Amino acid sequence: MSMTEILDELPKLKFADRWAILQRLSELETKEEITPSPEMAAAIEAGLRSAENEPCYTVEEIRDKARQWARRSS
Numbered sequence: 001m002s003m004t005e006i007l008d009e010l011p012k013l014k015f016a017d018r019w020a021i022l023q024r025l026s027e028l029e030t031k032e033e034i035t036p037s038p039e040m041a042a043a044i045e046a047g048l049r050s051a052e053n054e055p056c057y058t059v060e061e062i063r064d065k066a067r068q069w070a071r072r073s074s
Contacts, residue, residue, distance in 0.1 A: 015048055 010018060022044075026034045036044065057065075 011052075015045065015052075018048065019044070 010021070013021075023034060
């Protein structure tokens with residue numbers, strides 16, 4: 001399976017599965033398991049839920065919006 005195929009499949013996974021993948025990737029990089037604090041875990045969960053449920057924007061869309069806001073406030 002290619003990296004592109006793996007990345008395409010990630011959004012289809014449940015939160016718990018993505019979390020397990022994130023922990024495993026972290027272990028591979030640091031050679032130690034990361035045990036997040038309850039606050040850190042809650043923040044990660046909130047961020048992942050937000051990414052699943054809220055609209056996402058490209059960098060260019062964000063730049064366009066920032067330009068529009070800057071023009072209005074000038």
